C-alpha cells in the first residue's frame with residue numbers, strides 16, 4: 471500500500487536519512503523502531519512532504535506521491551498523527567475533530583457527524599470533554615484526540631509518530647489496545663516508536679532504524695527475539 | 707459639558723472605525739502569522755473604491771461597502787503573493803521588510819492613480835442629528851457604528867460557527883499541524899489575509915464618510931492607529947483589538963477636546979508607548995493552555 475524506496479533526507483549538512491527502504495501492506499501494523507535521533511520523525515515528515523527529500527521515491531496505492539503536497543496526500547487517504555500530538559490548543563475537542571475532517575473534501579456532513587460519533591464511541595473520554603479546549607486535556611487525552619483527529623479524515627493508512635511519548639504505562643497500554651482496534655476496523659497502521667517492546671508485540675512486521683539507515687527488519691516476533699534488538703532496545 | 711459629551715460620542719464613533727481596522731489587522735496577523743505594514747494602503751484603496759462607486763452609482767451604501775471590501779480583498783491577494791507566500795519558512799523579518807516595500811509601492815501607486823490632493827467624499831447619508839437629552843448623535847455616526855457591529859458579527863459567525871472558521875483558526879494556531887490535517891495552508895492563509903484586508907477597506911470607506919474627505923496618503927496615520935489598537939490584544943486577539951480601537955477613538959477625541967485638534971495623532975502614540983512599556987505582550991491570555 472505504501473512503499474518507500476531509497477529515501478535520503480538532509481537537513482543542511484546533517485544527513486538524517488540514508489537510503490531508507492520499507493513497505494507497508496494493506497491491513498498490516500508496521501512499526502519503525504529506533505532510538506532518539508534515528509530519523510523516525512523525519513521519515514514520516516518526508517512521506518507527508520513536510521521536509522524536502524534529497525532523493526527517493528514514494529508510492530501510495532500504486533501512485534507516485536513523492537512530490538504531492540500534504541493536502542493532496544490526505545485526500546488520497548494518508549493520515550499523519552504528528553509527534554508531540556500537535557493538538558490545536560484553542561479549538562475545542564469537537565472542533566479539533568472537525569479540523570481532522572477538513573482535508574477530505576469527499577466527506578459530506580452526515581458522514582462527518584457519523585465519524586464524530588464513532589470517535590466518541592472509540593474514545594469515550596473525548597465525548598465527556600467535547601466542549602473543552604484541546605489544550606486543557608491531559609497528555610493521554612491529547613494523544614487520544616490526536617489519533618481520533620487523524621481518523622476523522624477516514625484514511626486508509628494512519629501513521630502514528632511515537633504515540634506513547636511521555637505517557638504513563640497504563641495509558642500507553644490503553645493506546646496500544648486502541649491501535650489494534652483501529653487495525654481491526656480495516657485501517658493500515660504505520661507505527662513509529664521508541665517503546666520497542668510494546669510496538670513489536672502488536673506489530674506484524676518491523677524495521678529497526680539506526681542513524682538514518684534501516685539495519686534490521688523482520689516480523690514483530692523475530693525482532694523481539696533478536697539478540698541485537700534485545701540488547702539495544704529492550705533493555706536486557 | 708455638552709461639548710465634552712458630544713466629543714465623547716464622536717470618539718466612540720471614530721473608535722468603532724479604528725476597531726474595524728484593528729480587527730482586520732488582528733485577523734491578518736493571527737491567520738498569516740506575520741506583522742504587516744501595508745494596512746494603511748489597504749485602507750486607502752478601500753476608501754477610494756467606494757469614492758468612485760458613489761461617484762458612478764450614486765448613494766448606495768451597500769454597494770460601496772461591497773466595493774471597498776472587494777477592492778481591498780484584491781489588494782490582499784497582491785500583498786499575500788508578494789510578501790508572504792514564499793516566506794513562511796524564512797526568518798520572520800523577511801516578510802516584514804517586504805511589506806514595508808509593498809506599502810511604499812502601493813502608496814505611490816495610489817498617488818499616481820488618485821492624485822495627491824484631498825477629494826471631498828460625496829454626502830451619501832443625509833445629515834440628520836438625533837438628540838437624546840443632551841447627547842447628540844448624527845445619522846452618519848449611527849450608520850458607521852451599525853456597519854461595524856454587523857461586520858464584526860459576521861466575522862464572529864464565520865470564525866466560530868463554520869468549517870471555514872475552523873480551518874482559519876487551525877492555520878492560525880499551528881500551520882504544520884493544519885497541513886497534516888489536509889488543510890490547504892497557503893490558500894487558507896491567503897483567505898485570512900484577504901478577509902482582514904477587506905474589513906480594513908470598509909473601515910476606509912467609513913473614515914472617508916466620517917471626515918467627508920479621501921486622499922491617497924491618509925493611510926499612514928490610520929495604519930498606526932490600527933497597529934496600536936491591535937497591540938492591546940497582543941496583535942492577534944480580535945476582541946481586544948476592537949476594544950483597543952474604541953479606546954483610542956475615545957482617548958483621541960477627549961485629548962483634542964482639552965488640547966488642540968492638531969495634536970490628534972499624538973494621543974495614539976502615547977497610548978501605544980504606554981502599552982509597550984507596561985504590557986508589551988498585550989492583554990490576551992493564551993487560550994486553552996493547561997494552567
Ligand SMILES: Nc1ncnc2c1ncn2[C@@H]1O[C@H](COP(=O)(O)OP(=O)(O)O)[C@@H](O)[C@H]1O
Pocket residue numbers: 481484485486504505506507508509510511512513
Ligand atoms: N529541523 C531539523 N533541522 C536540523 N536537523 C534536524 C531537524 N530535525 C531533525 N534533525 C536531525 O535529524 C536526525 C533525525 O531526527 P528525527 O527524525 O527527529 O529522529 P527521531 O524521530 O528518530 O528521534 C537527528 O540527528 C536530528 O538531530
Ligand SMILES: [Mg+2]
Pocket residue numbers: 510511512553632
Ligand atoms: Mg521523533
